[in-house]
Each structure stands twice: as structure tokens, then as C-alpha cells.
Amino acid sequence: MNVTSYPCPLPDGSSAEEYALAFKRGAAQRLLIIPALFDEGHRMRRLCIDVMRRLDGSGIDCILPDLPGTNESKADLGTLALADWAAAASAAASHFGATHVLAIRGGGLVVPAGLPGWRYGPVKGASLLRTLIRARVLSSRDAGREENGEGLLIEAQEHGIELAGYRLSAAMVQQMQAAQPNAELAEIEQDLLGGSPLWLRAEPDADAAQADALAAYLTMAIRG
Amino acid sequence: MRSHTDKQLRRILTDVLGLKPGQADDFGADTGLFGHLPELDSMAVAGLLTEMEDRLDIVIEDDEVDGELLETYGNLLAFAEAKREAA
Numbered sequence: 593m594n595v596t597s598y599p600c601p602l603p604d605g606s607s608a609e610e611y612a613l614a615f616k617r618g619a620a621q622r623l624l625i626i627p628a629l630f631d632e633g634h635r636m637r638r639l640c641i642d643v644m645r646r647l648d649g650s651g652i653d654c655i656l657p658d659l660p661g662t663n664e665s666k667a668d669l670g671t672l673a674l675a676d677w678a679a680a681a682s683a684a685a686s687h688f689g690a691t692h693v694l695a696i697r698g699g700g701l702v703v704p705a706g707l708p709g710w711r712y713g714p715v716k717g718a719s720l721l722r723t724l725i726r727a728r729v730l731s732s733r734d735a736g737r738e739e740n741g742e743g744l745l746i747e748a749q750e751h752g753i754e755l756a757g758y759r760l761s762a763a764m765v766q767q768m769q770a771a772q773p774n775a776e777l778a779e780i781e782q783d784l785l786g787g788s789p790l791w792l793r794a795e796p797d798a799d800a801a802q803a804d805a806l807a808a809y810l811t812m813a814i815r816g
Numbered sequence: 817m818r819s820h821t822d823k824q825l826r827r828i829l830t831d832v833l834g835l836k837p838g839q840a841d842d843f844g845a846d847t848g849l850f851g852h853l854p855e856l857d858s859m860a861v862a863g864l865l866t867e868m869e870d871r872l873d874i875v876i877e878d879d880e881v882d883g884e885l886l887e888t889y890g891n892l893l894a895f896a897e898a899k900r901e902a903a
Binding site: 631719722723724726727728729730731734740741756788789792793794795797 | 863866878
């Protein structure tokens with residue numbers, strides 16, 4: 593496994609080097625994994641890496657890029673919108689010469705056009721946003737402040753908002769609210785992996801059996 | 817005999833809390849949830865509520881969510897069943 597980077601376009605017209613984890617051995621098949629968004633990205637990261645290790649063992653290259661404004665990125669999340677993440681995913685796909693794509697959860701909202709692949713646990717942007725807003729209302733209430741979810745959403749679409757520690761621009765909120773998961777990718781159902789979805793876990797967890805099942809399915813599907 | 821809502825709610829809690837299959841079968845009406853299970857922070861509760869909406873086909877308003885609702889399994893189940901009857 594290598595830590596590498598890719599040139600990522602930013603909204604101000606500049607470009608930044610964003611990190612990516614890569615297993616690259618010059619294979620003919622290269623899978624780009626688009627990570628889940630926000631807190632779910634952390635909860636799904638272990639599964640992503642476990643699947644990548646297994647695919648590497650099967651001779652399939654794979655890349656997991658950081659989206660700008662996440663992980664080690666220097667970009668200010670508060671200046672970005674969903675379209676910038678889509679541009680980043682496209683830039684990573686082209687830089688690494690991806691032949692296939694796997695979108696995890698909200699990653700399905702920013703899939704590059706034209707690549708065959710799969711979506712696992714696809715979710716509407718509005719649903720992710722609703723959960724984040726609800727978490728904020730609940731933690732505010734714990735702190736003795738009453739907030740209203742609908743009111744917060746309206747305000748967020750105009751002025752942006754901070755949710756679960758993520759500073760979201762107004763454009764990010766508007767685009768999230770409207771975003772639908774990519775419909776061209778084939779869906780991977782939870783039943784195929786067995787167990788229960790790791791993004792739902794209150795505490796981040798690993799599941800070797802799920803990683804085995806997902807990697808086995810992808811290996812067969814990619815090899816054709 | 818457990819209701820369909822009861823079974824689904826146990827399944828949702830199994831997924832959110834990462835319980836072993838069957839572990840939620842031991843939940844009784846008095847089993848403590850929020851405040852008793854350290855895993856349930858506000859993000860986890862928000863995820864739990866969204867998952868309940870999706871799987872039980874109900875809408876949960878913010879002002880319906882209070883400490884009492886999440887205090888015990890029995891309270892949460894009674895809420896979910898009332899919501900489904902009203903739907």
C-alpha cells in the first residue's frame with residue numbers, strides 16, 4: 593500500500609495535491625473507491641482498506657482518494673460544494689486511469705461519468721443532511737439550546753451551517769439536498785455481504801467476513 | 817408474539833449497536849437505551865432515528881425526540897407502534 597496523491601481542481605481555479613491510498617502493481621484493472629461522506633467516511637474506512645488489501649491480493653489495483661476538505665486535505669471544506677467533490681473524483685479517476693468505480697454510501701452522489709461499477713449502500717443527499725441536522729438538534733438540546741431542524745435547513749441553504757464538526761457552505765447544503773445517487777451503477781445489496789451495515793454502527797467497527805464477501809464479488813465482477 | 821414493528825426495531829438496534837444476532841431478543845420493556853448504552857451519542861441517535869423512519873416508513877419530528885423516548889426499549893417501541901398506527 594502506498595500513500596500517493598493526485599492533482600485536484602479547486603473552486604477558485606487553482607489545483608491542490610490531495611492524498612490517496614493506492615495499491616498499484618500495474619494491473620490492467622484499476623478500481624477507484626469513492627469514500628462515504630462526512631462521519632460515515634470514518635466508519636466505512638476500515639472496510640474500504642480491508643477490501644483493497646484483498647483486491648490487491650487478487651491482482652486488481654485500487655485507489656482510495658481523499659476528497660478535498662477531508663482527512664489530510666489543506667482545502668477549506670467551508671469553501672467547497674458537492675460539485676467540487678465530483679470534480680475531485682473525476683480528477684482522481686483520470687489521474688490513476690481507473691477502469692471501474694465503487695461508490696460507498698454518499699460517494700454515490702459524486703461518481704465520475706463513464707466508468708462502469710457499483711454502488712454500495714446508496715443514499716440520497718437529503719437523507720445524509722437530515723441525519724446530520726438531527727444530530728445537531730439533539731446535541732444542542734443536551735446543551736440546553738432548543739433548535740429546530742426545518743429552520744436550520746432553511747438557514748443552512750442560505751448561509752451554510754456547521755454540522756457534526758463539518759463546516760458546510762450554502763452551496764454544499766443546496767446541492768446535497770437535491771443530490772440523488774448515481775443510477776447507472778449496479779447496486780451491491782447488504783445481503784451479499786451478510787452482517788449489518790457498518791455505516792450504521794454507533795462505534796466504528798471492522799468485519800472481515802463482509803470485506804471477504806465484497807472483495808470476492810468485486811474480483812469476479814471486474815474479471816468478468 | 818412480537819409485532820412486526822417490534823422485530824424490525826430490534827433489528828435496527830442490532831445494526832446500530834453492532835449486537836450479535838439474537839442479543840436484542842433479550843431486550844425487555846425496561847431495558848435502558850440512551851444513557852445506559854455508552855455507544856449512543858447524538859450522532860448515533862440521529863442515525864437510529866433516520867433508520868427508523870426509512871425502515872418503519874414513519875416521520876419523526878424533532879420535538880417528539882426527548883430523553884424519555886430513548887430511556888427504555890419499551891418507550892421507543894410504544895412510540896414506533898403508535899407512529900405506524902397513525903401512518
